[in-house]
Amino acid sequence: MNIRISVLGLLASVLALQSFAADTTRVVKDADAAGLKLPAGFNAAVIADDLGRARHIAVAPNGVVFVKLERLKDGKGIYRLEDSNKDGVFEKINGFANYIGTGIAIRDGYLYASSDDDVFRYKLNDRFEVADTAKAELLVKGLVNKRQHSSKSIALDDKGNLYVNIGAPSNACQATDRTKGSPGMDPCPILETAGGIWQFRADKLNQTYADGKRYATGLRNVVGLDWNTTVNELYVMQHGRDQLSTLYPEMFNDQQSANLPAEEMFMVKEGADCGWPYCYYDGNQNKKVLAPEYGGDGKKEDRCAGMEKPLVAFPAHMAPNALLFYTGNMFPEKYRNGAFIAFHGSWNRAPLKQEGYYVVFVPFKDGKPNGQWEVFADGFAGVAEVKSPRDAKHRPCGLAQGPDGALYVSDDVKGTIYRIAYKP
Template identity: 65%
Template sequence: MKNKLNFVLAATALAGSVLFASCNSNSKKNGADTTTATTDTTASANGGLTLPSGFTANVLAENLGGTRHIAVSPQGDIFVKLGKPKDGKGVLVLHEAKGKAEVKNGFGDYDGTGIYIKNGYLYTSSNEDVYRYKLNDKNEVIDGSKPETVVKGLLNRNQHEAKAIVLDDAGNLYVNIGAYSNSCQVKDREKGSLGQPGCPILDSAGGIWQFKADKLNQTYKDGVRYATGLRNVVGLDWNKQNNQLFVMQHGRDGLHDLFPEMYDTKQQAELPAECMYALKKGDNAGWPYIYYDQQQNKKMLAPEYGGDGKKDGDPTGKYITPAAAYPGHLAPNGLLFYTGDQFPEKYKNGAFIAFHGSWNRAPEPQAGYFVVFQPFKNGKPDGKWEVFADGFSGSAENTAKGRAVRRPCGLAQGPDGSLYVTDDSKGTVYKISYKK
């Protein structure tokens, strides 16, 4: 029997932000239920954040620019990718000392999101290409002016263009290529427009592509479409516990605006779920033909392809089921599996997710702008998720109106097991630590 939980918005005076209390879904089945952790009352001492008891947050740097994804070297140097270059630098290198991080240097005059350290190289991405920089024995970039091009010529149609990246331990590079569309309509985001037959977008976008990490100047023909049917993925990470790629999909928009006779405004605000998928080669998550309804725990046929909000989207089991589902439109931009020893045992091998926050939940309040923790067991989501770090928006009113001061984006684990979080609105880098 499904454990139906009604979603409510609760403004917490201490956090000064809005939380979601549930997701109308079976928590044991997909991990989508939520609770709020016991929070520290000293938000002002934590850079404005509220955290579970025992955790503290330190603002390492501010006003860096649009800080997107982040990587931290074993020596503690912090590499940050900027969404757009600032002063001609799209990658910043920060050195941390005495609770602050100063910009050490910068390079790479290109936009983008992805950044990752692996096997003696720093990998970064623009919105069309993936580069790498050779590191020395201290994991410092040897020459920032001479990147090697690993992949080039990826599609960029100025919608869902961020090329998030991750590498596995077998020499493979995974790149998100977001769909340049909301739902593959003949006329994108136009009321009543139906879906393109066969969705030609999926030939070169709307999925995860796999390339070789050590081969240069690869193009589409050198890569493999590892998984398809994914509208847009910004947060992704390799789960070493079960040696598998996990991704966070941004769900579609506009159910009521595009098909008002089938959906009301509340359904549009709450549906569909933001989904976590555990991927294997050849998997199909079903976009644009289906979406996942977290209130019914069901894959639904998209209205562009004959759905009406009631029709089963996958009667034959063609599409994979989400590993976990979260409230609609919260925009998951960061995913990190925690493998450190600093945090309490419950966090070991679980997932942190940075929700960038919504803009399209009207007439319901906007929501998100927080980092949540999803417990895992044996490589799978297990039990309720909880809000871990809140307060990025600045106040409950800011959250509800979608006017967040800061919006979390990137996540990284430091060599001591601390958690680093970026904000791409004010260019802030936070370091979250735990003391027993």
């Protein structure tokens, strides 16, 4: 059933939230798993649709959902969704902020959000409304943004620290990016200001690189990251490099390139070095090997032997865009403290079929993987086989946990927001 917000409803929203710009986005209830394939006992509903390029999401303790957009919709980059009468329909959808981006989080009475250059925060009232959308506090400014890997994903710990991914604007730190025959720069100058996780204070205004610290390095691009409260450590998902067969056809065929390198999950402590651009993880050999730009032959470890090893290695090029450790009580015990990962989906696995376009689950115990990963939610793409990302009707991008333990998933093709619940 599709429900459009009425004109009276819009007027009421404007009166109640004068600083928000109301929207007429469709809100949908779907009793048929919203087209998703889920384990027994789980169901899904679409709580919002047509939001546009919905990236990461955050859910407040009262169930209000905040969505960060990669492209502005009606001039707004953040949308607030509210189910005011708790009937499962999020009938109040209002937008604010005039910048694009990916990161969004709620912590200690504030909404945190990132553009591709900066990080902001907004004071929330007791209804989890932004008290004044015109008063965004600028926390961090002037971060590297050269279009490639430009999103600034964020996470917060319980000690007042803010963690920001600064992706490397490069594939493998070649002198000329993605060019056959161009050598890797050594040392890689990109690592001074990108290719890692930076730590800043969550309550200090107008910070720059000089105010923060490079918390972890050697990470080509991390879109999905989360602070694990069971062990109080930061976990990240790295996007692996591309184009091994294109740049080095004498060493790699297309099938090898489709399978290399692995997408990696790390627990990163301060000072961790995960190896990019000098190294990549070969899931077939179960080891880090030296990249060809730095004299590697597909087998040699060299300096890579001492780099951080992944906790989990996933198939290549699936694009992990969100990581969430589940702490709720709604789902069965096996999911408690485990990790959900949203894989956005590949574009470069030819001649193999494209892969990803689903949400997976990794069981955890005491902060370490405790079993094999499995596909948890599939069917987002809406087609039997994805030959190109353009084929996919939906691509999972963001994850959030609701106060009741439901799992929310965002899609950045149409801006569909799913709510996945468990009821045996």
